Amino acid sequence: RKEVEQDPGPFNVPEGATVAFNCTYSNSASQSFFWYRQDCRKEPKLLMSVYSSGNEDGRFTAQLNRASQYISLLIRDSKLSDSATYLCVPFSGGYNKLIFGAGTRLAVHP
């Protein structure tokens, strides 16, 4: 089983829609979780950090389900500028490395 699994998409949604992505992880020792956003041919940039059950930042909400070992990202009122690939990263802390998922591609259309 892969350490991090994401639906590659693409998710094609109209502006204003609500869209959610899931990310499953295999390491039950993961303590914190991160969502990164990557625009086409650019480097990944940190979008959100999740240390407990969830986090909310404006239109973006991340929720963690430790029992089922998945984390979700919800985007409300989608904008054209939200079109990007969203990468999930669980982290076990200490000397452990960061392993990225393959990413979920979102395309928001007018």
Added chain:
Amino acid sequence: DTGVSQDPRHKITKRGQNVTFRCDPISEHNRLYWYRQTLGQGPEFLTYFQNEAQLEKSRLLSDRFSAERPKGSFSTLEIQRTEQGDSAMYLCASSPPGQGKAFFGQGTRLTVV
């Protein structure tokens, strides 16, 4: 600019040649990562350092790849005898101690012809 910087941004090389990339992390970050990314894929872990110590190297990485971080500051990634399959974006990231927040450089795009 105090972000992560990578050099060069682009490299075109002939098959069989050696190439070396450099990464300068954010100065207070002691963790440094190298990743490789191809189109449509997420960043693939290559190796990482805690200060000057190389903690892990991906088993997928052949012996042609080597990385160093001699003084715990900048790092270099060398690929010997390049192959066409090495063509990819090579990303460097740094993070503070024990944290999962990583900050990426803009990457070095390698094309092997």
